[in-house]
Amino acid sequence: MSSACETSLPVRDYNLEATMSSGQVFAWERVAENWVGVVNGRWVTLRQAAEAIVVRTAEPQAEWSWLAEFLQSELDLRAVLATFPKGDPHLHAAVATCHGLRLLRQDPWECLASFILSSTKQIVQIQQIVRTLRERYGERLRAPAGQRAAFAFPTAQRLAALTEAELRDCKMGFRAPYLLATARRIVAGEFVPEALRNLPVPEARARLTALPGVGEKIADCVLLFAYGFPTAFPVDVWVARALSTFYFRNRRVRPERLRRFADRHFGPNAGYAQQYLFHHIRTQRG
DNA sequence: GACCAGGACCATT
DNA sequence: AATGGTCATGGT
Numbered sequence: 001m002s003s004a005c006e007t008s009l010p011v012r013d014y015n016l017e018a019t020m021s022s023g024q025v026f027a028w029e030r031v032a033e034n035w036v037g038v039v040n041g042r043w044v045t046l047r048q049a050a051e052a053i054v055v056r057t058a059e060p061q062a063e064w065s066w067l068a069e070f071l072q073s074e075l076d077l078r079a080v081l082a083t084f085p086k087g088d089p090h091l092h093a094a095v096a097t098c099h100g101l102r103l104l105r106q107d108p109w110e111c112l113a114s115f116i117l118s119s120t121k122q123i124v125q126i127q128q129i130v131r132t133l134r135e136r137y138g139e140r141l142r143a144p145a146g147q148r149a150a151f152a153f154p155t156a157q158r159l160a161a162l163t164e165a166e167l168r169d170c171k172m173g174f175r176a177p178y179l180l181a182t183a184r185r186i187v188a189g190e191f192v193p194e195a196l197r198n199l200p201v202p203e204a205r206a207r208l209t210a211l212p213g214v215g216e217k218i219a220d221c222v223l224l225f226a227y228g229f230p231t232a233f234p235v236d237v238w239v240a241r242a243l244s245t246f247y248f249r250n251r252r253v254r255p256e257r258l259r260r261f262a263d264r265h266f267g268p269n270a271g272y273a274q275q276y277l278f279h280h281i282r283t284q285r286g
Numbered sequence: 287g288a289c290c291a292g293g294a295c296c297a298t299t
Numbered sequence: 300a301a302t303g304g305t306c307a308t309g310g311t
Binding site: 118119122126215216236278282 | 290294295
């Protein structure tokens with residue numbers, strides 16, 4: 001029952017590097033052996049060990065369930081992979097090249113806001129915009145002595161109070177009015193992120209796509225990365241290209257049809273399959 | 287310089 | 300229902 005700033009979460013089949021680099025989070029930074037970021041308003045560093053993730057926080061923690069939830073460290077990955085279709089060489093190859101790739105369970109608001117900023121942006125640019133937002137408008141968090149200060153992702157309340165010009169100055173371009181309007185809907189109580197947790201997927205998706213700047217793709221990212229709906233299947237340009245190449249003889253197929261194919265072909269954890277394919281084609285390009 | 291990036295939205299067929 | 304143009308910004 002002791003409080004400590006360090007712990008070790010036992011894990012199996014967990015590839016922290018691949019997970020943090022797979023385009024689901026944009027606010028984590030690699031510093032030497034560690035990944036530095038913020039979870040639930042707490043400064044955290046993570047380091048991969050053989051059968052554990054070694055954790056350090058700035059302030060003593062009485063318990064660590066909040067972090068196990070974010071990392072999904074207690075999920076049995078082999079049980080997930082066992083639901084993948086047998087005899088799919090493309091999916092099999094993707095799994096084989098990124099052993100231990102995981103889906104995180106992010107804060108819904110940060111995930112929603114980040115992916116509103118993601119449209120037709122490269123991942124490095126999304127990271128840059130998010131960093132600027134955090135440093136200008138996020139809460140400054142206490143870090144251990146000798147460590148750089150960290151900044152939480154700004155709250156919806158904080159962003160809702162800004163002007164469109166202030167957001168555009170963070171280099172987000174035409175996405176600024178989308179982010180601003182969505183933040184203001186949350187502040188007005190017209191969109192309640194927590195209310196989506198226990199909804200059927202189609203209903204949750206409909207509420208997300210009703211937000212400005214949120215279409216089917218971004219909605220599925222939030223459903224998968226924040227709410228953990230395992231059938232959500234974001235179809236971006238990379239995934240569309242991969243599915244078209246692997247399963248449709250290079251024909252151009254509409255995203256809606258690709259999602260229906262994925263639901264049928266990949267099964268109850270199609271979202272996980274999507275993440276493996278996405279990471280695979282992005283790391284094997286060239 | 288041309289082309290593209292974890293798209294969404296609107297006007298036009 | 301289905302295409303095409305437009306919206307900023309930065310990397311390759």
